Amino acid sequence: EIVLTQSPATLSLSPGERATLSCRASQSVSSYLAWYQQKPGQAPRLLIYDASNRATGIPARFSGSGSGTDFTLTIRSLEPEDFAVYYCQQRGNWPLAFGQGTKVEIK
Amino acid sequence: EVQILESGGGLVQRGGSLRLSCVGSGFTFTKYAMSWVRQAPGKGLVWVSTISGDGRTTYDADSVKGRFTISRDNSKSTLYLQMNSLRADDTAVYYCAKVVLVPGPMWYFDNWGQGTLVTVSS
Numbered sequence: 768e769i770v771l772t773q774s775p776a777t778l779s780l781s782p783g784e785r786a787t788l789s790c791r792a793s794q795s796v797s798s799y800l801a802w803y804q805q806k807p808g809q810a811p812r813l814l815i816y817d818a819s820n821r822a823t824g825i826p827a828r829f830s831g832s833g834s835g836t837d838f839t840l841t842i843r844s845l846e847p848e849d850f851a852v853y854y855c856q857q858r859g860n861w862p863l864a865f866g867q868g869t870k871v872e873i874k
Numbered sequence: 875e876v877q878i879l880e881s882g883g884g885l886v887q888r889g890g891s892l893r894l895s896c897v898g899s900g901f902t903f904t905k906y907a908m909s910w911v912r913q914a915p916g917k918g919l920v921w922v923s924t925i926s927g928d929g930r931t932t933y934d935a936d937s938v939k940g941r942f943t944i945s946r947d948n949s950k951s952t953l954y955l956q957m958n959s960l961r962a963d964d965t966a967v968y969y970c971a972k973v974v975l976v977p978g979p980m981w982y983f984d985n986w987g988q989g990t991l992v993t994v995s996s
Contacts, residue, residue, distance in 0.1 A: 801982045803919075810969055810986035811911075811919060816976060822984060854919055858980035862935055865919040 769793050771855050771866035779874040786842040788853055788869045795835045796859030802831055802840045805868075806851045814853075815840065845871070876900040876985045880970045883990030890960050890994075896953040896970030896987055903951035904928065907973040909983060910944060910955050912966035912992075920966075923955065924973065924981055938964075960994045967991050 770793040780786055790800065798818040803811040813822040815831035818838060828843040842849055850873050855866040882894040898908070910922040923944035924933045932944050943956040953970055968990050971983035 799978055799980075803983075805919075810988055811983070812986075813974070813982060813984045816974060816982045816984075817978070822974075856919070856982065858978065858982060861980070863921045863980045865921070867918045 768862065769796060769857055769860045769864050771857055771864055773853075773855060773866035773869045775869060776867075777870045777872060779872050780845055781874045782845050782847055784845050786840075786845055786849070786871055788840040788842075788871070790833075790838040790840070790855035790866050792836045792838075792857055792859075794860065796857040798834045799857055799859035800831075800833070800838050801856045801858070802829075803854045803856065804849075804851045805854065811854065842871075876972065878970050878972060878985055878987035880968065880987040880990040883968065883992045885993045885995060886960055888960060888962060888994055888996045891956070891958045892960065892992060894955040894957070894968055894970075894990060894992070896955075898951050898953070898970075898972065901972065901985075904948040906975065907981060908946060908953045909971045909973060909981060910953075911969045911971055911983065911986075912964075913969070913989070914963075914966045917966075922968070925953070957992070960992075962994050962996045965992060965994045 774789045802815040805811045819831045852868045877899045880896045909924040925944045941959045945954045970987040972985040974982040974984045
């Protein structure tokens with residue numbers, strides 16, 4: 768069973784700064800990795816799928832990269848609405864799994 | 875506009891049963907696999923079950939296998955989750971989610987409902 772480890776657990780940044788979130792898989796998931804954003808009291812929102820493809824309607828400031836076991840979500844310049852929890856999710860190996868989340872908070 | 879609306883959550887005693895429902899609109903329901911994903915209070919996301927668009931194939935996480943049953947009624951654009959032998963660790967918000975149509979194994983989820991809370995009392 769694949770374990771996804773996200774780091775850091777919490778990222779404290781100011782609006783306008785660049786955010787870099789990491790997701791590491793315990794074994795290769797090829798490029799089958801997605802990123803979601805979740806705000807308090809809301810459902811998750813798909814941002815990136817297959818490591819680097821932006822989902823419909825997702826702003827260009829969000830980008831994903833990586834393959835195999837190491838993946839990165841980058842938010843180029845944080846907007847106030849980007850402060851949230853971010854989860855990675857793999858579909859490359861059974862069973863499907865999510866990471867534990869990274870909280871991006873306002874510094 | 876895609877809309878997904880869950881219902882059926884509530885308070886249930888340990889060992890009891892509950893059936894969740896999820897109505898989808900704004901998309902061709904039968905064309906998409908659908909899933910349930912849950913989130914315990916203050917915790918992360920956990921995949922529960924997925925069903926193919928035609929309802930013939932189902933997939934379950936080990937933690938719910940033999941206790942939960944996913945099904946769908948495409949004539950009503952409705953997804954179900956029958957939950958039996960409920961345990962305290964089943965307490966969570968249960969989300970219904972539409973699967974993304976992309977090639978490859980398993981699934982991603984591009985549209986989610988607002989969730990329905992299931993609380994199992996011990």
